[in-house]
Amino acid sequence: MPSMAQGGLRNFTENPNQLNRKFPNPEAKVDPFSRKQKIAQHRKSLPIASVEKRLVDEVRKNDTLIIVGETGSGKTTQLPQFLFNAGFCRDGRTIGITQPRRVAAVTVAKRVAEECDVQLGQRVGYSIRFDDTTSGSTRIKYMTDGLLLREALLDPYLSKYSVIIVDEAHERTVHTDVLLGLLKNVQKARSKTSNDRLNIENKRTNDRTLLDKDNEDQAMSFLKQCQGSKFPPLKLVIMSASLDARGFSEYFGGAKAVHIQGRQFPVDIFYTHYAEPDYLDAALITIFQIHLEEGPGDILVFLTGQEEIESVERLIKERLQQLPEGRQNLLTALIFSALPSEKQMRVFAPAPTGFRKVILATNIAETSVTIPGIKYVVDPGFVKARSYDPLKGMESLIIVPTSKSQALQRSGRAGREGPGKCFRLYPEGEFEKLEDSTKPEIKRCNLSNVILQLKALGVDDILGFDFMEKPSRASIVKSLEQLYLLGALTDECKLSNPVGHQMARLPLDPIYAKALILASQFNCLEEMLITVAMLSVESIFFTPREKLEEARTATKCFSSPDGDHLTMINVYRASNEFLEKKTVGLSKEKSEKILRKWCKDNFINSRSLRHARDIHGQIQGHVEQMGLCVASCGDDMLQFRRCLAASFFINAALKQPEGTFRALASGQVVQIHPSSVLFQAKPECIIFNELVQTNHKYIRNITRIDYLWLSELAPQYYCMQN
DNA sequence: GAGCACTGC
Numbered sequence: 086m087p088s089m090a091q092g093g094l095r096n097f098t099e100n101p102n103q104l105n106r107k108f109p110n111p112e113a114k115v116d117p118f119s120r121k122q123k124i125a126q127h128r129k130s131l132p133i134a135s136v137e138k139r140l141v142d143e144v145r146k147n148d149t150l151i152i153v154g155e156t157g158s159g160k161t162t163q164l165p166q167f168l169f170n171a172g173f174c175r176d177g178r179t180i181g182i183t184q185p186r187r188v189a190a191v192t193v194a195k196r197v198a199e200e201c202d203v204q205l206g207q208r209v210g211y212s213i214r215f216d217d218t219t220s221g222s223t224r225i226k227y228m229t230d231g232l233l234l235r236e237a238l239l240d241p242y243l244s245k246y247s248v249i250i251v252d253e254a255h256e257r258t259v260h261t262d263v264l265l266g267l268l269k270n271v272q273k274a275r276s277k278t279s280n281d282r283l284n285i286e287n288k289r290t291n292d293r294t295l296l297d298k299d300n301e302d303q304a305m306s307f308l309k310q311c312q313g314s315k316f317p318p319l320k321l322v323i324m325s326a327s328l329d330a331r332g333f334s335e336y337f338g339g340a341k342a343v344h345i346q347g348r349q350f351p352v353d354i355f356y357t358h359y360a361e362p363d364y365l366d367a368a369l370i371t372i373f374q375i376h377l378e379e380g381p382g383d384i385l386v387f388l389t390g391q392e393e394i395e396s397v398e399r400l401i402k403e404r405l406q407q408l409p410e411g412r413q414n415l416l417t418a419l420i421f422s423a424l425p426s427e428k429q430m431r432v433f434a435p436a437p438t439g440f441r442k443v444i445l446a447t448n449i450a451e452t453s454v455t456i457p458g459i460k461y462v463v464d465p466g467f468v469k470a471r472s473y474d475p476l477k478g479m480e481s482l483i484i485v486p487t488s489k490s491q492a493l494q495r496s497g498r499a500g501r502e503g504p505g506k507c508f509r510l511y512p513e514g515e516f517e518k519l520e521d522s523t524k525p526e527i528k529r530c531n532l533s534n535v536i537l538q539l540k541a542l543g544v545d546d547i548l549g550f551d552f553m554e555k556p557s558r559a560s561i562v563k564s565l566e567q568l569y570l571l572g573a574l575t576d577e578c579k580l581s582n583p584v585g586h587q588m589a590r591l592p593l594d595p596i597y598a599k600a601l602i603l604a605s606q607f608n609c610l611e612e613m614l615i616t617v618a619m620l621s622v623e624s625i626f627f628t629p630r631e632k633l634e635e636a637r638t639a640t641k642c643f644s645s646p647d648g649d650h651l652t653m654i655n656v657y658r659a660s661n662e663f664l665e666k667k668t669v670g671l672s673k674e675k676s677e678k679i680l681r682k683w684c685k686d687n688f689i690n691s692r693s694l695r696h697a698r699d700i701h702g703q704i705q706g707h708v709e710q711m712g713l714c715v716a717s718c719g720d721d722m723l724q725f726r727r728c729l730a731a732s733f734f735i736n737a738a739l740k741q742p743e744g745t746f747r748a749l750a751s752g753q754v755v756q757i758h759p760s761s762v763l764f765q766a767k768p769e770c771i772i773f774n775e776l777v778q779t780n781h782k783y784i785r786n787i788t789r790i791d792y793l794w795l796s797e798l799a800p801q802y803y804c805m806q807n
Numbered sequence: 808g809a810g811c812a813c814t815g816c
Contacts, residue, residue, distance in 0.1 A: 452813090
């Protein structure tokens with residue numbers, strides 16, 4: 086182990102350009118006025134307050150406005166209030182603000198309701214999946230971008246909105262990108278309905294570029310759905326925190342962009358002199374260097390995943406032992422998405438007096454979670470990123486360098502409460518070589534879901550759709566093929582009736598939606614509802630490394646020799662039984678509490694289970710509405726496994742002599758993931774749900790089937806092989 | 808022998 090003296094010698098060069106200007110913290114100065122006065126004073130102190138009139142004017146003058154707002158500008162909470170006060174809801178319409186994350190929609194809506202001094206759900210409300218607080222009088226509505234996309238399926242003109250504000254657009258999630266394309270069409274169609282429709286028909290015969298024609302065709306397909314409707318034009322505001330607004334502006338036909346200053350404390354950036362051969366070791370040394378040489382304040386370290394986090398935690402604890410007793414006042418706290426929430430909460434607890442806290446986090450701490458008390462950030466410059474290979478139909482999770490904007494976002498985490506320092510564990514020259522921003526997710530994911538949604542929205546020409554950044558042709562074609570194989574598309578590539586339309590209505594992966602439709606024919610919809618709900622959430626079991634054996638014994642009572650799908654059904658039904666027996670007459674909170682305890686005892690992630698139960702409830706409502714028959718196959722699990730084979734036939738694999746498997750569709754050699762109950766058993770023929778490359782090509786969520794069922798149940802796909 | 812982060816009328 087290098088001595089601390091050596092660690093202390095590790096030099097960082099300081100970047101002369103400070104990240105941010107310094108602003109006073111308004112909250113710190115406020116005396117104990119009444120809550121209302123405090124809020125009014127806070128609002129006035131926000132950087133955005135001084136430009137209220139100008140912003141309102143710009144929205145009036147421009148159909149689409151880009152707002153670049155730095156962190157702390159107040160754009161998310163204030164702009165909707167400005168627009169409301171300026172009369173943008175006068176005709177009874179609503180201002181909609183979309184967020185990529187549920188928590189953001191909820192917390193911001195609560196804050197704004199308080200600022201407006203109204204009850205949540207009255208003038209101000211939020212709507213997210215499973216939780217809608219809006220009412221007929223809601224005029225400022227915060228929601229997730231995915232939810233607005235779903236709303237568009239029912240109301241293609243988004244007729245209840247006068248303004249839609251897309252917040253955090255720079256994050257470029259799939260939902261944001263699809264929404265931007267959709268909003269562009271809606272805006273075009275709404276401005277057209279306010280003109281003479283004949284005008285469009287005439288224009289169609291004129292000379293236009295191919296692109297214009299495509300766009301207008303898309304706008305027309307909306308018109309066809311809502312002929313005769315007349316709506317006022319839709320105002321769009323795109324809000325982004327990235328300093329470069331050019332992309333958004335160009336996409337929206339040269340839309341005007343305005344800039345609003347932020348309010349952050351300065352963060353000094355330090356780089357290493359040389360490239361680090363081992364970033365974990367470098368992180369470790371830097372943590373101790375900060376601990377021993379810097380003033381008070383907690384440390385946030387960005388690592389790529391659970392394994393790295395756990396191993397760095399072990400190493401910190403080991404090396405701490407070797408420090409003199411007075412310097413051992415360093416505590417570790419971990420946070421990553423799969424960690425049960427009770428354990429996640431520990432990062433928010435302040436360290437006891439005299440102790441410093443070091444938080445080891447994945448990029449969950451970059452945007453999703455804000456941890457107070459951070460003064461130092463250690464950024465090795467890597468992230469685990471998902472990518473998708475459409476040809477192999479395989480996802481991979483690989484460690485890649487961060488982008489510049491990600492590095493900025495990470496360092497900003499040190500300047501939320503006071504001046505901070507960020508240690509980037511690479512030379513400054515390397516920073517310049519990083520990509521400006523992370524590749525938009527839409528270019529890195531399976532598009533089946535996106536395409537099904539677009540088809541349901543009346544966009545038939547997917548290859549011609551005006552994406553801000555178009556996914557590769559190969560990726561689009563692969564997903565079209567898959568939807569065709571599932572029966573969602575006709576030979577003409579149109580949404581099939583009723584299957585395609587039913588699939589689009591279900592908020593599920595298309596392949597799971599199809600499984601439900603098939604299950605109603607196999608008389609096992611009850612079992613399939615549970616299965617797809619459980620497949621739609623993060624891993625249901627949580628096995629901490631230190632209690633591996635204990636966890637194995639506890640989860641054994643659920644496992645089925647047939648595979649993971651039946652195991653999931655066993656878990657779900659056991660939780661039902663437990664609730665029925667133990668929680669009769671208890672309040673909802675009490676029931677949830679003892680269910681959490683049951684989960685803990687059984688090494689089940691209670692967050693995942695609750696999520697699965699919510700999804701189950703929602704999907705059950707949908708299938709009942711569709712008139713599908715929710716029957717159970719009882720003890721006839723053969724019937725259920727046949728239905729799994731019929732549903733997931735695209736993902737079948739055969740055992741090879743060495744104990745690996747060969748995926749039939751792509752011919753790839755794959756392995757059963759160690760979390761599967763079939764990891765040891767290795768049956769001859771299986772179907773699976775996920776193929777992900779990490780250290781190996783792993784398949785997950787597996788059930789054993791009979792090889793002969795494939796040609797019997799999916800002859801269109803397997804007839805040649807039999 | 809192992810799971811970046813989000814999200815869905």
